[in-house]
Amino acid sequence: MTHQVHATRDHSRVALVTCDLFPELWEDDHPLRDTLRERGVEADAVRWDDPAADWAAYDLAVIRSPWDYVPRRDQFIAWARSVPRLLNPADVLEWNTDKRYLGELARAGLPVTPTVFVAPGQAWTPPATGEWVVKPTVSAGSQDTGRYQLPAQLDLAEAHLARLSAAGRTAMVQPYLSAVDDLGETALIFLPDKTGTLTFSHAIRKGPMLTGPDEGTIDPGSEQIDPRTPSAAERRTAGRVLDHIPGGAERLLYARVDLIPGPDGEPLLVELELTEPSLFLREGEPEGATHRLAEAIINRL
Missing domain, CATH: 3.30.1490 (Dna Ligase; domain 1)
Known part of the structure:
Protein backbone atom coordinates (compact mmCIF):
# COMPACT_ATOMS: atom_id res chain seq x y z
CA MET A 1 0.00 0.00 0.00
CA THR A 2 2.84 2.37 0.80
CA HIS A 3 4.29 2.11 -2.70
CA GLN A 4 0.86 2.81 -4.20
CA VAL A 5 0.49 5.93 -2.07
CA HIS A 6 3.87 7.20 -3.21
CA ALA A 7 3.10 6.46 -6.85
CA THR A 8 -0.25 8.21 -7.03
CA ARG A 9 0.00 11.36 -4.91
CA ASP A 10 1.14 14.61 -6.46
CA HIS A 11 3.31 16.09 -3.71
CA SER A 12 6.17 14.99 -1.48
CA ARG A 13 5.25 14.63 2.17
CA VAL A 14 7.44 15.58 5.11
CA ALA A 15 6.68 14.96 8.76
CA LEU A 16 8.05 17.62 11.12
CA VAL A 17 8.35 15.63 14.32
CA THR A 18 7.09 17.20 17.53
CA CYS A 19 5.30 16.23 20.76
CA ASP A 20 1.95 16.90 22.39
CA LEU A 21 3.40 19.91 24.23
CA PHE A 22 3.72 21.65 20.85
CA PRO A 23 1.24 19.88 18.56
CA GLU A 24 1.65 22.58 15.88
CA LEU A 25 5.45 22.74 16.35
CA TRP A 26 7.52 25.12 18.43
CA GLU A 27 7.01 28.59 16.97
CA ASP A 28 10.60 28.86 15.71
CA ASP A 29 9.80 26.07 13.23
CA HIS A 30 6.69 27.71 11.78
CA PRO A 31 8.70 29.52 9.07
CA LEU A 32 10.23 26.19 8.01
CA ARG A 33 6.81 24.56 7.80
CA ASP A 34 5.41 27.48 5.81
CA THR A 35 8.38 27.62 3.42
CA LEU A 36 8.11 23.91 2.66
CA ARG A 37 4.41 24.33 1.91
CA GLU A 38 5.16 27.29 -0.36
CA ARG A 39 7.57 25.03 -2.22
CA GLY A 40 4.80 22.47 -2.83
CA VAL A 41 5.74 20.03 -0.06
CA GLU A 42 3.03 18.65 2.25
CA ALA A 43 4.57 19.46 5.63
CA ASP A 44 2.73 18.03 8.64
CA ALA A 45 3.43 18.43 12.34
CA VAL A 46 3.32 14.88 13.76
CA ARG A 47 3.85 13.73 17.35
CA TRP A 48 6.64 11.17 17.58
CA ASP A 49 4.51 8.96 19.86
CA ASP A 50 1.24 9.28 17.90
CA PRO A 51 0.04 5.67 17.49
CA ALA A 52 -1.98 6.67 14.43
CA ALA A 53 0.98 8.16 12.56
CA ASP A 54 1.82 6.36 9.31
CA TRP A 55 5.52 7.07 9.04
CA ALA A 56 5.93 4.98 5.91
CA ALA A 57 3.58 7.37 4.11
CA TYR A 58 6.11 10.19 4.48
CA ASP A 59 9.04 10.70 2.16
CA LEU A 60 11.03 12.07 5.07
CA ALA A 61 10.61 12.66 8.80
CA VAL A 62 12.56 15.59 10.27
CA ILE A 63 13.08 15.74 14.04
CA ARG A 64 12.15 19.14 15.42
CA SER A 65 10.55 19.41 18.88
CA PRO A 66 9.94 15.99 20.53
CA TRP A 67 10.97 17.51 23.85
CA ASP A 68 9.05 15.11 26.09
CA TYR A 69 11.19 12.07 25.23
CA VAL A 70 13.59 12.33 28.19
CA PRO A 71 11.76 10.01 30.65
CA ARG A 72 11.09 7.63 27.71
CA ARG A 73 14.42 7.68 25.94
CA ASP A 74 14.45 3.94 25.21
CA GLN A 75 10.99 4.21 23.65
CA PHE A 76 12.11 7.26 21.67
CA ILE A 77 15.18 5.52 20.26
CA ALA A 78 13.15 2.41 19.39
CA TRP A 79 10.67 4.67 17.58
CA ALA A 80 13.48 6.44 15.72
CA ARG A 81 14.88 3.13 14.53
CA SER A 82 11.43 2.17 13.22
CA VAL A 83 11.00 5.27 11.02
CA PRO A 84 11.99 4.48 7.41
CA ARG A 85 13.50 7.87 6.51
CA LEU A 86 14.54 9.98 9.49
CA LEU A 87 16.82 12.98 9.91
CA ASN A 88 18.91 13.17 11.83
CA PRO A 89 19.51 9.38 11.68
CA ALA A 90 18.50 7.12 14.56
CA ASP A 91 22.04 5.98 15.42
CA VAL A 92 23.10 9.62 15.74
CA LEU A 93 20.13 10.27 18.03
CA GLU A 94 21.04 7.31 20.23
CA TRP A 95 24.62 8.57 20.60
CA ASN A 96 23.63 12.19 21.13
CA THR A 97 20.77 11.82 23.62
CA ASP A 98 23.14 10.57 26.36
CA LYS A 99 25.66 13.26 27.28
CA ARG A 100 28.29 10.66 28.05
CA TYR A 101 29.32 11.42 24.46
CA LEU A 102 31.12 14.43 26.00
CA GLY A 103 33.54 12.03 27.68
CA GLU A 104 34.16 10.35 24.34
CA LEU A 105 34.91 13.68 22.68
CA ALA A 106 37.19 14.72 25.54
CA ARG A 107 39.16 11.49 25.20
CA ALA A 108 39.55 12.32 21.51
CA GLY A 109 41.35 15.50 22.53
CA LEU A 110 38.57 18.02 21.97
CA PRO A 111 38.19 21.03 24.30
CA VAL A 112 35.20 19.86 26.37
CA THR A 113 33.94 21.33 29.63
CA PRO A 114 35.59 19.12 32.31
CA THR A 115 33.01 16.55 33.34
CA TYR A 176 30.15 26.43 36.31
CA LEU A 177 31.81 28.49 33.57
CA SER A 178 31.49 32.01 34.91
CA ALA A 179 32.15 33.60 31.51
CA VAL A 180 28.54 32.79 30.65
CA ASP A 181 27.40 35.49 33.09
CA ASP A 182 29.04 38.26 31.06
CA LEU A 183 29.71 36.86 27.59
CA GLY A 184 26.91 34.32 27.39
CA GLU A 185 26.91 31.04 25.51
CA THR A 186 27.52 30.90 21.76
CA ALA A 187 25.42 28.47 19.75
CA LEU A 188 26.73 27.88 16.21
CA ILE A 189 24.15 26.41 13.82
CA PHE A 190 25.25 24.35 10.82
CA LEU A 191 23.00 23.58 7.84
CA PRO A 192 23.71 21.99 4.44
CA ASP A 193 24.91 24.23 1.64
CA LYS A 194 23.89 23.80 -2.02
CA THR A 195 26.16 20.77 -2.34
CA GLY A 196 24.71 19.14 0.78
CA THR A 197 27.81 19.81 2.87
CA LEU A 198 27.12 20.82 6.47
CA THR A 199 28.25 24.45 6.63
CA PHE A 200 28.15 27.24 9.21
CA SER A 201 24.85 29.10 8.87
CA HIS A 202 24.47 31.52 11.77
CA ALA A 203 25.05 31.89 15.49
CA ILE A 204 23.24 33.26 18.51
CA ARG A 205 24.11 34.31 22.02
CA LYS A 206 22.25 32.76 24.91
CA GLY A 207 22.30 34.54 28.23
CA PRO A 208 22.84 32.76 31.56
CA MET A 209 19.98 30.54 32.70
CA LEU A 210 21.08 28.66 35.82
CA THR A 211 20.69 30.73 38.96
CA GLY A 212 20.58 28.12 41.71
CA PRO A 213 19.86 24.57 42.82
CA ASP A 214 17.81 22.13 40.70
CA GLU A 215 15.21 24.46 39.23
CA GLY A 216 13.75 21.91 36.85
CA THR A 217 12.81 22.73 33.26
CA ILE A 218 13.50 26.10 31.69
CA ASP A 219 10.73 26.84 29.24
CA PRO A 220 11.73 27.19 25.57
CA GLY A 221 11.87 30.86 24.70
CA SER A 222 12.67 32.01 28.23
CA GLU A 223 16.35 32.55 27.42
CA GLN A 224 17.76 35.88 26.29
CA ILE A 225 18.61 35.24 22.62
CA ASP A 226 20.53 37.61 20.35
CA PRO A 227 22.29 37.16 17.00
CA ARG A 228 26.05 36.76 17.37
CA THR A 229 29.08 36.66 15.09
CA PRO A 230 31.27 33.82 16.40
CA SER A 231 34.99 34.31 16.82
CA ALA A 232 37.54 32.53 14.65
CA ALA A 233 38.41 30.32 17.64
CA GLU A 234 34.76 29.35 18.07
CA ARG A 235 34.47 28.52 14.37
CA ARG A 236 37.60 26.34 14.58
CA THR A 237 36.42 24.53 17.69
CA ALA A 238 32.98 23.84 16.25
CA GLY A 239 34.56 22.47 13.08
CA ARG A 240 36.75 20.11 15.09
CA VAL A 241 33.73 18.87 17.01
CA LEU A 242 31.78 18.16 13.82
CA ASP A 243 34.75 16.17 12.50
CA HIS A 244 34.27 13.69 15.35
CA ILE A 245 30.60 12.87 14.82
CA PRO A 246 30.18 9.09 14.49
CA GLY A 247 29.50 8.16 10.89
CA GLY A 248 30.42 11.62 9.63
CA ALA A 249 28.70 15.00 9.61
CA GLU A 250 27.72 14.59 5.95
CA ARG A 251 24.75 12.45 7.06
CA LEU A 252 23.25 15.25 9.12
CA LEU A 253 20.53 17.72 8.20
CA TYR A 254 21.53 20.11 11.00
CA ALA A 255 23.88 20.47 13.94
CA ARG A 256 24.27 22.98 16.75
CA VAL A 257 27.49 23.42 18.71
CA ASP A 258 27.19 25.22 22.06
CA LEU A 259 30.37 26.83 23.41
CA ILE A 260 31.35 28.89 26.48
CA PRO A 261 34.79 30.41 27.13
CA GLY A 262 36.83 28.50 29.70
CA PRO A 263 39.01 30.08 32.42
CA ASP A 264 41.70 30.85 29.81
CA GLY A 265 39.19 32.41 27.41
CA GLU A 266 39.36 29.56 24.90
CA PRO A 267 36.00 28.05 23.84
CA LEU A 268 34.88 24.86 25.56
CA LEU A 269 32.18 22.55 24.25
CA VAL A 270 29.11 22.55 26.49
CA GLU A 271 26.82 20.50 24.26
CA LEU A 272 26.67 19.13 20.73
CA GLU A 273 23.01 19.29 19.73
CA LEU A 274 22.15 16.80 16.97
CA THR A 275 18.75 15.50 18.09
CA GLU A 276 16.11 18.18 18.60
CA PRO A 277 17.84 21.54 18.95
CA SER A 278 16.23 24.90 18.53
CA LEU A 279 17.88 26.16 15.34
CA PHE A 280 16.95 29.83 15.93
CA LEU A 281 15.86 30.17 12.32
CA ARG A 282 14.39 33.60 12.86
CA GLU A 283 17.73 34.89 14.13
CA GLY A 284 19.32 33.40 11.02
CA GLU A 285 16.94 35.05 8.56
CA PRO A 286 19.31 37.74 7.25
CA GLU A 287 21.38 34.83 5.91
CA GLY A 288 18.30 32.97 4.66
CA ALA A 289 18.59 30.10 7.14
CA THR A 290 14.98 28.96 6.79
CA HIS A 291 15.18 28.76 3.01
CA ARG A 292 18.50 26.90 3.13
CA LEU A 293 17.08 24.31 5.51
CA ALA A 294 13.94 23.92 3.42
CA GLU A 295 16.08 23.50 0.30
CA ALA A 296 18.19 20.89 2.05
CA ILE A 297 15.07 18.95 3.03
CA ILE A 298 13.77 19.09 -0.54
CA ASN A 299 17.13 17.89 -1.84
CA ARG A 300 16.98 14.90 0.57
CA LEU A 301 13.60 13.95 -0.89
Whole structure:
Protein backbone atom coordinates (compact mmCIF):
# COMPACT_ATOMS: atom_id res chain seq x y z
CA MET A 1 0.00 0.00 0.00
CA THR A 2 2.84 2.37 0.80
CA HIS A 3 4.29 2.11 -2.70
CA GLN A 4 0.86 2.81 -4.20
CA VAL A 5 0.49 5.93 -2.07
CA HIS A 6 3.87 7.20 -3.21
CA ALA A 7 3.10 6.46 -6.85
CA THR A 8 -0.25 8.21 -7.03
CA ARG A 9 0.00 11.36 -4.91
CA ASP A 10 1.14 14.61 -6.46
CA HIS A 11 3.31 16.09 -3.71
CA SER A 12 6.17 14.99 -1.48
CA ARG A 13 5.25 14.63 2.17
CA VAL A 14 7.44 15.58 5.11
CA ALA A 15 6.68 14.96 8.76
CA LEU A 16 8.05 17.62 11.12
CA VAL A 17 8.35 15.63 14.32
CA THR A 18 7.09 17.20 17.53
CA CYS A 19 5.30 16.23 20.76
CA ASP A 20 1.95 16.90 22.39
CA LEU A 21 3.40 19.91 24.23
CA PHE A 22 3.72 21.65 20.85
CA PRO A 23 1.24 19.88 18.56
CA GLU A 24 1.65 22.58 15.88
CA LEU A 25 5.45 22.74 16.35
CA TRP A 26 7.52 25.12 18.43
CA GLU A 27 7.01 28.59 16.97
CA ASP A 28 10.60 28.86 15.71
CA ASP A 29 9.80 26.07 13.23
CA HIS A 30 6.69 27.71 11.78
CA PRO A 31 8.70 29.52 9.07
CA LEU A 32 10.23 26.19 8.01
CA ARG A 33 6.81 24.56 7.80
CA ASP A 34 5.41 27.48 5.81
CA THR A 35 8.38 27.62 3.42
CA LEU A 36 8.11 23.91 2.66
CA ARG A 37 4.41 24.33 1.91
CA GLU A 38 5.16 27.29 -0.36
CA ARG A 39 7.57 25.03 -2.22
CA GLY A 40 4.80 22.47 -2.83
CA VAL A 41 5.74 20.03 -0.06
CA GLU A 42 3.03 18.65 2.25
CA ALA A 43 4.57 19.46 5.63
CA ASP A 44 2.73 18.03 8.64
CA ALA A 45 3.43 18.43 12.34
CA VAL A 46 3.32 14.88 13.76
CA ARG A 47 3.85 13.73 17.35
CA TRP A 48 6.64 11.17 17.58
CA ASP A 49 4.51 8.96 19.86
CA ASP A 50 1.24 9.28 17.90
CA PRO A 51 0.04 5.67 17.49
CA ALA A 52 -1.98 6.67 14.43
CA ALA A 53 0.98 8.16 12.56
CA ASP A 54 1.82 6.36 9.31
CA TRP A 55 5.52 7.07 9.04
CA ALA A 56 5.93 4.98 5.91
CA ALA A 57 3.58 7.37 4.11
CA TYR A 58 6.11 10.19 4.48
CA ASP A 59 9.04 10.70 2.16
CA LEU A 60 11.03 12.07 5.07
CA ALA A 61 10.61 12.66 8.80
CA VAL A 62 12.56 15.59 10.27
CA ILE A 63 13.08 15.74 14.04
CA ARG A 64 12.15 19.14 15.42
CA SER A 65 10.55 19.41 18.88
CA PRO A 66 9.94 15.99 20.53
CA TRP A 67 10.97 17.51 23.85
CA ASP A 68 9.05 15.11 26.09
CA TYR A 69 11.19 12.07 25.23
CA VAL A 70 13.59 12.33 28.19
CA PRO A 71 11.76 10.01 30.65
CA ARG A 72 11.09 7.63 27.71
CA ARG A 73 14.42 7.68 25.94
CA ASP A 74 14.45 3.94 25.21
CA GLN A 75 10.99 4.21 23.65
CA PHE A 76 12.11 7.26 21.67
CA ILE A 77 15.18 5.52 20.26
CA ALA A 78 13.15 2.41 19.39
CA TRP A 79 10.67 4.67 17.58
CA ALA A 80 13.48 6.44 15.72
CA ARG A 81 14.88 3.13 14.53
CA SER A 82 11.43 2.17 13.22
CA VAL A 83 11.00 5.27 11.02
CA PRO A 84 11.99 4.48 7.41
CA ARG A 85 13.50 7.87 6.51
CA LEU A 86 14.54 9.98 9.49
CA LEU A 87 16.82 12.98 9.91
CA ASN A 88 18.91 13.17 11.83
CA PRO A 89 19.51 9.38 11.68
CA ALA A 90 18.50 7.12 14.56
CA ASP A 91 22.04 5.98 15.42
CA VAL A 92 23.10 9.62 15.74
CA LEU A 93 20.13 10.27 18.03
CA GLU A 94 21.04 7.31 20.23
CA TRP A 95 24.62 8.57 20.60
CA ASN A 96 23.63 12.19 21.13
CA THR A 97 20.77 11.82 23.62
CA ASP A 98 23.14 10.57 26.36
CA LYS A 99 25.66 13.26 27.28
CA ARG A 100 28.29 10.66 28.05
CA TYR A 101 29.32 11.42 24.46
CA LEU A 102 31.12 14.43 26.00
CA GLY A 103 33.54 12.03 27.68
CA GLU A 104 34.16 10.35 24.34
CA LEU A 105 34.91 13.68 22.68
CA ALA A 106 37.19 14.72 25.54
CA ARG A 107 39.16 11.49 25.20
CA ALA A 108 39.55 12.32 21.51
CA GLY A 109 41.35 15.50 22.53
CA LEU A 110 38.57 18.02 21.97
CA PRO A 111 38.19 21.03 24.30
CA VAL A 112 35.20 19.86 26.37
CA THR A 113 33.94 21.33 29.63
CA PRO A 114 35.59 19.12 32.31
CA THR A 115 33.01 16.55 33.34
CA VAL A 116 32.79 13.89 36.03
CA PHE A 117 30.18 11.18 35.43
CA VAL A 118 28.51 9.57 38.44
CA ALA A 119 26.67 6.32 37.74
CA PRO A 120 23.73 5.20 39.94
CA GLY A 121 25.08 3.98 43.25
CA GLN A 122 28.56 5.33 42.57
CA ALA A 123 30.26 7.47 45.23
CA TRP A 124 31.04 11.09 44.40
CA THR A 125 34.03 12.92 45.82
CA PRO A 126 32.95 16.56 45.82
CA PRO A 127 35.38 19.39 45.05
CA ALA A 128 36.31 21.48 48.05
CA THR A 129 35.26 24.83 46.60
CA GLY A 130 33.85 26.52 43.56
CA GLU A 131 30.57 26.64 41.65
CA TRP A 132 29.43 23.38 40.08
CA VAL A 133 26.61 22.22 37.84
CA VAL A 134 24.84 18.90 38.48
CA LYS A 135 22.56 17.37 35.85
CA PRO A 136 21.57 14.01 34.38
CA THR A 137 23.25 12.72 31.24
CA VAL A 138 19.83 12.30 29.61
CA SER A 139 18.04 15.64 29.71
CA ALA A 140 16.59 18.43 27.60
CA GLY A 141 15.61 22.00 28.35
CA SER A 142 17.75 22.09 31.53
CA GLN A 143 15.52 19.51 33.20
CA ASP A 144 16.80 18.44 36.64
CA THR A 145 19.80 20.76 36.39
CA GLY A 146 21.18 22.80 39.29
CA ARG A 147 24.05 25.16 40.12
CA TYR A 148 25.75 24.82 43.51
CA GLN A 149 28.30 26.84 45.47
CA LEU A 150 30.62 24.55 47.44
CA PRO A 151 31.03 24.00 50.28
CA ALA A 152 28.02 26.11 51.32
CA GLN A 153 25.52 24.13 49.21
CA LEU A 154 27.20 20.72 49.41
CA ASP A 155 24.16 19.14 51.08
CA LEU A 156 21.90 20.32 48.25
CA ALA A 157 24.31 19.07 45.58
CA GLU A 158 24.59 15.66 47.25
CA ALA A 159 20.80 15.46 47.58
CA HIS A 160 20.48 16.24 43.86
CA LEU A 161 22.90 13.44 42.99
CA ALA A 162 21.06 11.09 45.33
CA ARG A 163 17.74 11.81 43.59
CA LEU A 164 19.24 11.06 40.21
CA SER A 165 20.88 7.88 41.50
CA ALA A 166 17.64 6.67 43.10
CA ALA A 167 15.92 7.13 39.72
CA GLY A 168 18.59 5.02 38.03
CA ARG A 169 20.02 8.01 36.16
CA THR A 170 23.69 8.75 35.54
CA ALA A 171 24.67 12.24 36.71
CA MET A 172 27.33 14.60 35.47
CA VAL A 173 29.16 17.27 37.44
CA GLN A 174 30.84 20.19 35.69
CA PRO A 175 32.41 23.46 36.82
CA TYR A 176 30.15 26.43 36.31
CA LEU A 177 31.81 28.49 33.57
CA SER A 178 31.49 32.01 34.91
CA ALA A 179 32.15 33.60 31.51
CA VAL A 180 28.54 32.79 30.65
CA ASP A 181 27.40 35.49 33.09
CA ASP A 182 29.04 38.26 31.06
CA LEU A 183 29.71 36.86 27.59
CA GLY A 184 26.91 34.32 27.39
CA GLU A 185 26.91 31.04 25.51
CA THR A 186 27.52 30.90 21.76
CA ALA A 187 25.42 28.47 19.75
CA LEU A 188 26.73 27.88 16.21
CA ILE A 189 24.15 26.41 13.82
CA PHE A 190 25.25 24.35 10.82
CA LEU A 191 23.00 23.58 7.84
CA PRO A 192 23.71 21.99 4.44
CA ASP A 193 24.91 24.23 1.64
CA LYS A 194 23.89 23.80 -2.02
CA THR A 195 26.16 20.77 -2.34
CA GLY A 196 24.71 19.14 0.78
CA THR A 197 27.81 19.81 2.87
CA LEU A 198 27.12 20.82 6.47
CA THR A 199 28.25 24.45 6.63
CA PHE A 200 28.15 27.24 9.21
CA SER A 201 24.85 29.10 8.87
CA HIS A 202 24.47 31.52 11.77
CA ALA A 203 25.05 31.89 15.49
CA ILE A 204 23.24 33.26 18.51
CA ARG A 205 24.11 34.31 22.02
CA LYS A 206 22.25 32.76 24.91
CA GLY A 207 22.30 34.54 28.23
CA PRO A 208 22.84 32.76 31.56
CA MET A 209 19.98 30.54 32.70
CA LEU A 210 21.08 28.66 35.82
CA THR A 211 20.69 30.73 38.96
CA GLY A 212 20.58 28.12 41.71
CA PRO A 213 19.86 24.57 42.82
CA ASP A 214 17.81 22.13 40.70
CA GLU A 215 15.21 24.46 39.23
CA GLY A 216 13.75 21.91 36.85
CA THR A 217 12.81 22.73 33.26
CA ILE A 218 13.50 26.10 31.69
CA ASP A 219 10.73 26.84 29.24
CA PRO A 220 11.73 27.19 25.57
CA GLY A 221 11.87 30.86 24.70
CA SER A 222 12.67 32.01 28.23
CA GLU A 223 16.35 32.55 27.42
CA GLN A 224 17.76 35.88 26.29
CA ILE A 225 18.61 35.24 22.62
CA ASP A 226 20.53 37.61 20.35
CA PRO A 227 22.29 37.16 17.00
CA ARG A 228 26.05 36.76 17.37
CA THR A 229 29.08 36.66 15.09
CA PRO A 230 31.27 33.82 16.40
CA SER A 231 34.99 34.31 16.82
CA ALA A 232 37.54 32.53 14.65
CA ALA A 233 38.41 30.32 17.64
CA GLU A 234 34.76 29.35 18.07
CA ARG A 235 34.47 28.52 14.37
CA ARG A 236 37.60 26.34 14.58
CA THR A 237 36.42 24.53 17.69
CA ALA A 238 32.98 23.84 16.25
CA GLY A 239 34.56 22.47 13.08
CA ARG A 240 36.75 20.11 15.09
CA VAL A 241 33.73 18.87 17.01
CA LEU A 242 31.78 18.16 13.82
CA ASP A 243 34.75 16.17 12.50
CA HIS A 244 34.27 13.69 15.35
CA ILE A 245 30.60 12.87 14.82
CA PRO A 246 30.18 9.09 14.49
CA GLY A 247 29.50 8.16 10.89
CA GLY A 248 30.42 11.62 9.63
CA ALA A 249 28.70 15.00 9.61
CA GLU A 250 27.72 14.59 5.95
CA ARG A 251 24.75 12.45 7.06
CA LEU A 252 23.25 15.25 9.12
CA LEU A 253 20.53 17.72 8.20
CA TYR A 254 21.53 20.11 11.00
CA ALA A 255 23.88 20.47 13.94
CA ARG A 256 24.27 22.98 16.75
CA VAL A 257 27.49 23.42 18.71
CA ASP A 258 27.19 25.22 22.06
CA LEU A 259 30.37 26.83 23.41
CA ILE A 260 31.35 28.89 26.48
CA PRO A 261 34.79 30.41 27.13
CA GLY A 262 36.83 28.50 29.70
CA PRO A 263 39.01 30.08 32.42
CA ASP A 264 41.70 30.85 29.81
CA GLY A 265 39.19 32.41 27.41
CA GLU A 266 39.36 29.56 24.90
CA PRO A 267 36.00 28.05 23.84
CA LEU A 268 34.88 24.86 25.56
CA LEU A 269 32.18 22.55 24.25
CA VAL A 270 29.11 22.55 26.49
CA GLU A 271 26.82 20.50 24.26
CA LEU A 272 26.67 19.13 20.73
CA GLU A 273 23.01 19.29 19.73
CA LEU A 274 22.15 16.80 16.97
CA THR A 275 18.75 15.50 18.09
CA GLU A 276 16.11 18.18 18.60
CA PRO A 277 17.84 21.54 18.95
CA SER A 278 16.23 24.90 18.53
CA LEU A 279 17.88 26.16 15.34
CA PHE A 280 16.95 29.83 15.93
CA LEU A 281 15.86 30.17 12.32
CA ARG A 282 14.39 33.60 12.86
CA GLU A 283 17.73 34.89 14.13
CA GLY A 284 19.32 33.40 11.02
CA GLU A 285 16.94 35.05 8.56
CA PRO A 286 19.31 37.74 7.25
CA GLU A 287 21.38 34.83 5.91
CA GLY A 288 18.30 32.97 4.66
CA ALA A 289 18.59 30.10 7.14
CA THR A 290 14.98 28.96 6.79
CA HIS A 291 15.18 28.76 3.01
CA ARG A 292 18.50 26.90 3.13
CA LEU A 293 17.08 24.31 5.51
CA ALA A 294 13.94 23.92 3.42
CA GLU A 295 16.08 23.50 0.30
CA ALA A 296 18.19 20.89 2.05
CA ILE A 297 15.07 18.95 3.03
CA ILE A 298 13.77 19.09 -0.54
CA ASN A 299 17.13 17.89 -1.84
CA ARG A 300 16.98 14.90 0.57
CA LEU A 301 13.60 13.95 -0.89
